[in-house]
Amino acid sequence: xxxxxxxxxxxxxxxxxxxxxxxxxxxxxxxxxxxxxxxxxxxxxxxxxxxxxxxxxxxxxxxxxxxxxxxxxxxxxxxxxxxxxxxxxxxxxxxxxxxxxxxxxxxxxxxxxxxxxxxxxxxxxxxxxxxxxxxxxxxxxxxxxxxxxxxxxxxxxxxxxxxxxxxxxxxxxxxxxxxxxxxxxxxxxxxxxxxxxxxxxxxxxxxxxxxxxxxxxxxxxxxxxxxxxxxxxxxxxxxxxxxxxxxxxxxxxxxxxxxxxxxxxxxxxxxxxxxxxxxxxxxxxxxxxxxxxxxxxxxxxxxxxxxxxxxxxxxxxxxxxxxxxxxxxxxxxxxxxxxxxxxxxxxxxxxxxxxxxxxxxxxxxxxxxxxxxxxxxxxxxxxxxxxxxxxxxxxxxxxxxxxxxxxxxxxxxxxxxxxxxxxxxxxxxxxxxxxxxxxxxxxxxxxxxxxxxxxxxxxxxxxxxxxxxxxxxxxxxxxxxxxxxxxxxxxxx
Numbered sequence: 001x002x003x004x005x006x007x008x009x010x011x012x013x014x015x016x017x018x019x020x021x022x023x024x025x026x027x028x029x030x031x032x033x034x035x036x037x038x039x040x041x042x043x044x045x046x047x048x049x050x051x052x053x054x055x056x057x058x059x060x061x062x063x064x065x066x067x068x069x070x071x072x073x074x075x076x077x078x079x080x081x082x083x084x085x086x087x088x089x090x091x092x093x094x095x096x097x098x099x100x101x102x103x104x105x106x107x108x109x110x111x112x113x114x115x116x117x118x119x120x121x122x123x124x125x126x127x128x129x130x131x132x133x134x135x136x137x138x139x140x141x142x143x144x145x146x147x148x149x150x151x152x153x154x155x156x157x158x159x160x161x162x163x164x165x166x167x168x169x170x171x172x173x174x175x176x177x178x179x180x181x182x183x184x185x186x187x188x189x190x191x192x193x194x195x196x197x198x199x200x201x202x203x204x205x206x207x208x209x210x211x212x213x214x215x216x217x218x219x220x221x222x223x224x225x226x227x228x229x230x231x232x233x234x235x236x237x238x239x240x241x242x243x244x245x246x247x248x249x250x251x252x253x254x255x256x257x258x259x260x261x262x263x264x265x266x267x268x269x270x271x272x273x274x275x276x277x278x279x280x281x282x283x284x285x286x287x288x289x290x291x292x293x294x295x296x297x298x299x300x301x302x303x304x305x306x307x308x309x310x311x312x313x314x315x316x317x318x319x320x321x322x323x324x325x326x327x328x329x330x331x332x333x334x335x336x337x338x339x340x341x342x343x344x345x346x347x348x349x350x351x352x353x354x355x356x357x358x359x360x361x362x363x364x365x366x367x368x369x370x371x372x373x374x375x376x377x378x379x380x381x382x383x384x385x386x387x388x389x390x391x392x393x394x395x396x397x398x399x400x401x402x403x404x405x406x407x408x409x410x411x412x413x414x415x416x417x418x419x420x421x422x423x424x425x426x427x428x429x430x431x432x433x434x435x436x437x438x439x440x441x442x443x444x445x446x447x448x449x450x451x452x453x454x455x456x457x458x459x460x461x462x463x464x465x466x467x468x469x470x471x472x473x474x475x476x477x478x479x480x481x482x483x484x485x486x487x488x489x490x491x492x493x
Contacts, residue, residue: 002097002115009111009333012101020049022056022219023202025063026212031056035221037196040108040341040377041332049195052220057187057228060216064158064185065234067213074155074183078134081181085130088208089123095204096123099169102197104332107165108340108377109295111333122173122201125475128459129177132477136182150489155183156261157236159483160229162222162250163198164242165191165343166298166399172198174463174474175239176215179483187216187235189226193343195219222246233258237483241265241300244468263472263482265300265464267397268425271418272303272454273440275411276312278430279452285319287428288403291454293327293381296339297351297401300469301426303454305394307414310407317366317385317405324367324381331376341377342400348377351400358384358393363404389420397423411436415443425465428454447473 021028031050039046050056067073073081092099099122100114109118139151161175168190176186190198195217202217218225226246229235230253238260240250247264254260272291278284291303308316332340342348348371355369368382385405387394393404408414418427427446431437441449447465450456457463462473472482 004097004335006334006336009101009335013105013333016046016101016105018047018102018196019199019203020047021199022050022052022060023199023206023217024060025216026206028203029059031219035192035219037106037193038344039105040343041105042375043345043377046105047196049199049219052218052225052228054224054228056220057218057225057232060187060218061158061160061229061232061234063213063216064187067211068155068158068185071185071213072211073180073185073214076183078136081183082130082133084209085126085133085177085181088205088210089126089130091204091208092119092123092126092201095200099197099200102200103168103194104340106194106196107168107343108332110337110340112335112337113295118167118170122169124459125170125173125177129181132178132480133181136480146493148491148493150491152487152489153182153480153484154487156483156485157184158234159184159186159237159239160232160235161186161188162226162229162238162240162242163188163190165194166295166300168194169197169201171241172201174479178479179237179239180210180215182480182484184237184483185214187218187229189218189220189229192219192221227253230254231257235260238262239472239482243267247470261482264470265472265474266425266468266470267399267423268300268302268465268469269305269395269397269421269423270301270303270426270446271305271307271421271428271444273307273414273418273427273429274309274312274316275414275429275431275433275436276309277432279432281312281316282319284430285316286323287454288316289320289323292403293324293339293401294455296342296379298343298399300397301448301455303426303428304398304402304404305418306403306405307408307417308405309414310409313385313405313407317383320403321367321383324383327381329372329378329380339381339401342379343377345377347399348379351379351398351402354393354396354398354400354402355382358387358391358402358404361388361391361393363387363391363393368401389417395421411440415440419443419445422468423465424467425469426450
């Protein structure tokens with residue numbers, strides 16, 4: 001952390017004056033309407049931001065289209081794109097405290113995590129793809145003496161990145177950084193709840209020297225601005241993170257328009273399997289508690305299903321319940337806060353409805369499930385045990401700090417329970433048996449599997465899911481595949 005005290009963060013919050021217009025063609029521009037940005041910490045309106053209609057979206061796409069078809073960005077030497085992205089990353093580092101404050105205010109992430117985790121990830125992502133920009137190689141396969149074959153990787157065009165509110169800048173960076181690194185231009189639509197940090201990011205992009213139209217931000221409601229992007233014939237690629245329901249809409253938009261490619265990173269109901277021979281049961285329990293309560297459980301890869309061998313259930317569960325009772329829930333601007341509010345009153349009501357489903361279905365509430373006194377959209381860390389695999393809390397994505405604990409008797413049953421879901425984003429297994437770790441990992445239908453850890457990794461490894469958790473990968477070199485086309489050139493000599 002920065003060492004900034006609570007009172008100073010509160011003072012800065014009172015004085016904050018964020019950007020509120022769209023950022024199109026290198027400049028801020030008002031929109032057809034406005035919408036409020038409400039702070040989940042107290043329910044107050046922070047600002048009103050421009051809300052795009054179809055005409056505003058068309059302006060942004062037109063700017064990105066000109067920048068791609070006629071502008072310098074895709075035609076720069078890769079080393080020049082690298083330099084611009086590194087300048088941008090340096091400016092994000094310079095404004096790290098301010099961006100952390102915007103994230104904390106708009107979606108409720110504790111300021112210590114906004115600064116120490118979210119902004120660290122954003123800066124690292126920009127720098128990682130900047131360094132990749134001038135290190136990609138084309139191919140020249142061997143042919144006979146009478147020909148030369150070239151396989152070149154070319155930017156796909158205009159990318160519409162539509163991202164959620166739970167990690168507003170990280171999810172944006174995972175998409176815009178590889179797209180820009182290879183020479184695409186981007187229109188970013190942040191979630192309605194969290195546009196302020198994205199607008200500041202856009203201002204820094206212009207300050208860093210990205211040419212007009214290379215990176216644009218339009219705010220707005222999903223059913224208007226998101227749909228307009230999905231249907232726009234000037235968009236070549238959509239990269240979306242969010243719900244399965246909205247992901248299906250984007251597939252329909254693409255089918256009804258120009259058959260643009262659509263990359264989806266959707267929900268999850270991730271299983272976290274603890275075998276009795278886990279190398280450290282206390283560490284496994286601590287990781288399970290951290291994973292579901294981090295970011296108030298508002299995380300697509302959250303380990304919301306804890307599968308525990310019956311012989312160690314009570315030991316593991318007692319430790320998780322104890323931890324749930326000590327997590328400091330409070331104002332996200334307090335550096336001591338461990339869990340902030342949920343993003344909105346409506347979302348909290350949705351999460352609370354699942355607490356009621358759990359009770360009604362016969363699960364036992366071991367911790368939480370209630371709302372603290374005071375303002376804000378808070379909910380205490382919640383744990384259910386005696387959960388059956390048919391219960392809604394075991395099958396549906398809750399997207400909140402609610403843990404469902406299921407028991408198993410052997411590894412085969414654990415794998416069956418783990419795979420008994422429409423999702424396939426992430427999973428984990430805790431065991432000291434190397435052979436079991438490999439066998440179970442291979443048996444799990446998930447895009448990411450952690451062994452004796454949770455949520456570990458770096459930019460070198462891809463992230464994404466299978467089944468109804470989507471397709472395509474963020475992070476790593478594999479993300480470049482989403483934003484490039486392969487061209488074959490055959491030359492007769």
